[in-house]
Amino acid sequence: MAAKASLLLLLLCAAAALLPVPASAADDGVIKFKVYFHDVLAGKSPTAIRIAEAAATKGSSTFFGAMVAIDDPLTTTPAATGSAKSKDEVGRAQGTYTFADQATFGLLMNMNFVFTAGDYKGSSLTIYGRNEVLSAVREMSIVGGTGKFRMARGYVQASTVDNGAGETVVEYTVYVNPAATA
């Protein structure tokens, strides 16, 4: 009887020891999905507009000092939008990017992904980091969010899929841990 009880306790203790490991919880809770970011720089309705620069920016081959405000469509496919509202739009990327590198196109990204349709409608992700746009894969941090993503952490990986006339399309793969509430 005592031995049986002890075995039960051993199992309970083992369970107690295994349950609350934060790292595995984090690994398990990560959600992964893709969105396509459309930076429309030209045409009738650009979604990315330059708002500031230094006097020296005009002489910089990397646009050092230029700051751009964006309200860029996020869609589920890479098809160019021409800034028109597409049927596969799931949100907008809103914020700024600043050319902050004298040697290459290295941007400081400050933006929210604001979801208006799909699984994450009504939620947002807050993104911050460096975007070296000529690299194949760039990573930025997810530092917060709202709705389903309140107190989320994670990262995004960006790859340019099309750099056409006036519209740059970038695939963003999102890795987000909405359970990271600690």
Added chain:
Amino acid sequence: MAAKASLLLLLLCAAAALLPVPASAADDGVIKFKVYFHDVLAGKSPTAIRIAEAAATKGSSTFFGAMVAIDDPLTTTPAATGSAKSKDEVGRAQGTYTFADQATFGLLMNMNFVFTAGDYKGSSLTIYGRNEVLSAVREMSIVGGTGKFRMARGYVQASTVDNGAGETVVEYTVYVNPAATA
């Protein structure tokens, strides 16, 4: 005797299983308080001044592309300040907001709440997120802080309480977990 010891162990094991769950620790440690944010846009001493915009901003009904620097009073009551230092000032909101939405007044907020009086004197909170100013309640993320709030996480909820001539008063309810050091 063995049965009694086993009961004790069962209780200990149960305690061990319950104690270290990060989520409950996070829930327990959250501090909640309110401050009133005063965005003084007009008058002799505005605390919010426009520092950048695109050529296209003047034609935008949502001020798309305008960026504003702020050093806005934070007080314990919603009474208008007229930008004078009020006796209930507990700090300042310092940073920038950028109009980053072509369809509504959707701001990218980048600011620190810098506390100079009261319970959190000498501490600061770092806030980042989207503020859709016509919504009843807007949520932004707390992504860091100093002093009592070093490595804090949490969020703020903002509601406009007065949108008077030249001064917008916004109630910020702060939910902050200063124990989020992991």
Added chain:
Amino acid sequence: MAAKASLLLLLLCAAAALLPVPASAADDGVIKFKVYFHDVLAGKSPTAIRIAEAAATKGSSTFFGAMVAIDDPLTTTPAATGSAKSKDEVGRAQGTYTFADQATFGLLMNMNFVFTAGDYKGSSLTIYGRNEVLSAVREMSIVGGTGKFRMARGYVQASTVDNGAGETVVEYTVYVNPAATA
């Protein structure tokens, strides 16, 4: 026998209770190191250039509203660089700072430390917070990172070591927890 088994269980339970405390894990994992930040404001090749300001900025003794883009060298020693690439350069600080205080030199810092040499080559840290430049020690938050610092958290402490003609050298002590993946 039952007593022996119970003693073993007691030890196991105690271990279960002690093991997964996140705070001690965080304390143990913190990496500390120093870099020197060179803000070159004058000369042939400034690394910090003003990109925006309000009309009122010119009348402000604290430059309220001025925004500066930076691509500042980070080195392992405090020797002035004159903006030339020094042999002890380990990276760059890229981003913006904004004068956001009407009473003192209080900056909103938004920058990435991008490491290009040394132990953290290929990694980056994302930094956000307030920098009151006349204070002896200023603290800002680490809110993210890439490479070895993916999902890192932590803080930096900044102290000006030289404020010479055209180049300000600031010692940054970095406290970063790369294991903060929860």
